[in-house]
Amino acid sequence: MNESHEFRLAQRMRGIAPSAVREILRVTQRPEVISLAGGLPAPELFPVAAIAEAFARVLATDGGRALQYGVTEGHGPLREWIASYLGTRGIHSSVEHLLVTSGSQQGIDLVARVLLDPGAVVVTENPTYVAALQVFSAHQVKVVAVGSDDEGMCVDELPALLARHPARLIYLCPDFQNPKGTTLSAARRRRLIEIASAHRIPILEDDPYSELRFRGVAPPPLAALDEEGLVIRLGTFSKILAPGMRIGWIHASPSLLPVLALARQACDLHTSTLSQHALVALFQQFDFAAHLARLRAVYGARCDAMRAALEHELPELRIVQPEGGLFYWLELPAPVRDDDLFAEAVRQNLAVVPGHGFFVGAEDHRFVRLNFSRQDEATISVGVARLARAIRALRDPREAALPG
Numbered sequence: 001m002n003e004s005h006e007f008r009l010a011q012r013m014r015g016i017a018p019s020a021v022r023e024i025l026r027v028t029q030r031p032e033v034i035s036l037a038g039g040l041p042a043p044e045l046f047p048v049a050a051i052a053e054a055f056a057r058v059l060a061t062d063g064g065r066a067l068q069y070g071v072t073e074g075h076g077p078l079r080e081w082i083a084s085y086l087g088t089r090g091i092h093s094s095v096e097h098l099l100v101t102s103g104s105q106q107g108i109d110l111v112a113r114v115l116l117d118p119g120a121v122v123v124t125e126n127p128t129y130v131a132a133l134q135v136f137s138a139h140q141v142k143v144v145a146v147g148s149d150d151e152g153m154c155v156d157e158l159p160a161l162l163a164r165h166p167a168r169l170i171y172l173c174p175d176f177q178n179p180k181g182t183t184l185s186a187a188r189r190r191r192l193i194e195i196a197s198a199h200r201i202p203i204l205e206d207d208p209y210s211e212l213r214f215r216g217v218a219p220p221p222l223a224a225l226d227e228e229g230l231v232i233r234l235g236t237f238s239k240i241l242a243p244g245m246r247i248g249w250i251h252a253s254p255s256l257l258p259v260l261a262l263a264r265q266a267c268d269l270h271t272s273t274l275s276q277h278a279l280v281a282l283f284q285q286f287d288f289a290a291h292l293a294r295l296r297a298v299y300g301a302r303c304d305a306m307r308a309a310l311e312h313e314l315p316e317l318r319i320v321q322p323e324g325g326l327f328y329w330l331e332l333p334a335p336v337r338d339d340d341l342f343a344e345a346v347r348q349n350l351a352v353v354p355g356h357g358f359f360v361g362a363e364d365h366r367f368v369r370l371n372f373s374r375q376d377e378a379t380i381s382v383g384v385a386r387l388a389r390a391i392r393a394l395r396d397p398r399e400a401a402l403p404g
Ligand SMILES: Cc1ncc(COP(=O)(O)O)c(C=O)c1O
Pocket: 039, 102, 103, 104, 105, 106, 129, 173, 178, 206, 208, 235, 236, 237, 238, 243, 247, 248
């Protein structure tokens, strides 16, 4: 059989680059490699026994409904749970505001589908979540970006940018941003809402990480500050429970919900009914608050361990410690480039994510992203020592020959 037929691909697939992060995950399959790359939660913290019990209970007591087709918007009791959870975050929500998704990645895609025509402009922060850029590219929209600093998106740059590029959507990850780990300050949140309101532009608030805060005070969610239904907020259980559940949600104005549901029906009808029923069963018997407290304690300790290792191994670098989330964003010493460092780090059995893929427009090769959730503290220290060795090898090639 000759299966070499050359398919003529749709225009929308031509500009779409593979996610560097997904490609890197291949390298991390090798057992000798320490991965500080992907944004993976720690599997030893998944509540496996409680999830197994919840699935078993649902199948034993309500198997017929749990295995049947369900409504596109999602299982009612799960939407009720999410609505009341969002209420605790100061967000006015109800089942009419909610569509359950198979993770927030799907939420980005659905929002792009319903709001963005080909050629429309979306504004992001720079750098930004690389897989959101993939979505925007697949929908053939034009992405323009404002800069960011330690307080997140530089929202004061928005009015001038919006005057040049009338935009249809502002996308950002305000809490413990991927890749930088930074959080948008409360003052900038208020300013962003004002600007979006003045220009009548919806904001897509992508929030996988805000529950993973281990120090400092949480600023209000953008959706809690919004009084006009302009903020569409994405949430997910991926980082706070287990990504394999594939359950997230879109909270949006009830006027947008039916359109999102229509778009959803065209791709996969609904999120797994079994997973949704199991999640509701889990919450009936599981101390979720205690689980979150444990995640925060473990990730906080790992974040501290990474900071200590970075300060010890690379004292000349500026380190901005995140108050939560999963990532450090490291500016490399000149003349080290991120892709050279990636190659050298792999030689030292270490995986990190080169930063250039997160940038809109001109690629910037001065950064790498480091994840601290996946490895324990001792492994993080060894990983950072390998990183320092790789950096030294690139700054002074004689180092490369030294035994590690
Ligand atoms: C900013 C951001 N948005 C969305 C996602 C996708 O998460 P999910 O597993 O809910 O699809 C991620 C995952 O890393 C992320 O970092």
